[in-house]
Amino acid sequence: NAGVTQTPKFQVLKTGQSMTLQCAQDMNHEYMSWYRQDPGMGLRLIHYSVGAGITDQGEVPNGYNVSRSTTEDFPLRLLSAAPSQTSVYFCASRDSSTNEKLFFGSGTQLSVL
Amino acid sequence: GNSVTQMEGPVTLSEEAFLTINCTYTATGYPSLFWYVQYPGEGLQLLLKATKADDKGSNKGFEATYRKETTSFHLEKGSVQVSDSAVYFCALDGGSYIPTFGRGTSLIVHP
Numbered sequence: 001n002a003g004v005t006q007t008p009k010f011q012v013l014k015t016g017q018s019m020t021l022q023c024a025q026d027m028n029h030e031y032m033s034w035y036r037q038d039p040g041m042g043l044r045l046i047h048y049s050v051g052a053g054i055t056d057q058g059e060v061p062n063g064y065n066v067s068r069s070t071t072e073d074f075p076l077r078l079l080s081a082a083p084s085q086t087s088v089y090f091c092a093s094r095d096s097s098t099n100e101k102l103f104f105g106s107g108t109q110l111s112v113l
Numbered sequence: 114g115n116s117v118t119q120m121e122g123p124v125t126l127s128e129e130a131f132l133t134i135n136c137t138y139t140a141t142g143y144p145s146l147f148w149y150v151q152y153p154g155e156g157l158q159l160l161l162k163a164t165k166a167d168d169k170g171s172n173k174g175f176e177a178t179y180r181k182e183t184t185s186f187h188l189e190k191g192s193v194q195v196s197d198s199a200v201y202f203c204a205l206d207g208g209s210y211i212p213t214f215g216r217g218t219s220l221i222v223h224p
Contacts, residue, residue, distance in 0.1 A: 042202070042216035048211060067181075102149075103156065105156050107155070
């Protein structure tokens with residue numbers, strides 16, 4: 001059972017470059033989300049989705065785009081990377097029941113130079 | 114809105130010491146409460162949870178009791194090990210899809 005799979009694990013970008021962080025889950029979860037984790041800031045929600053074709057903004061959405069064309073995949077796109085986007089990114093999913101735990105991926109460490 | 118407040122870290126202990134990490138919350142209604150743990154270089158994973166008042170969640174020697182009267186969910190362990198060194202996150206689920214996380218508390222256990 002793979003759970004939540006994130007790729008890549010590490011990435012270095014130059015300012016202005018674009019890239020997509022991949023996230024896939026094999027548990028048929030309706031809810032998927034992206035967080036960024038910065039020192040002293042805890043986890044901050046970027047975007048989330050409650051099902052295929054439905055996405056919404058979280059606490060810090062600026063500079064990021066998402067789409068949800070399938071239940072399994074929820075990619076996060078950086079259109080023009082900035083040094084302020086240097087962070088560790090986590091994808092998480094869960095069943096639609098609100099008492100259930102979140103399943104997290106192992107993270108992507110992104111550096112923007 | 115919902116919020117979770119955790120004690121700031123790092124918490125530094127010697128092996129076999131008693132651990133308490135405080136967590137208090139603000140929420141409407143009757144939220145479910147969670148503790149997640151993040152080991153170095155990994156994503157978060159559920160440590161324990163409680164879904165109603167007076168419930169006690171427990172796992173791997175850790176315990177936390179849902180106290181509605183004090184809106185608290187403090188994490189405790191009687192004897193910590195070096196392998197417990199990690200970041201601990203308190204979280205609540207208030208009935209929407211989006212859980213609310215505390216900022217995390219780093220625990221460092223020395224041999």
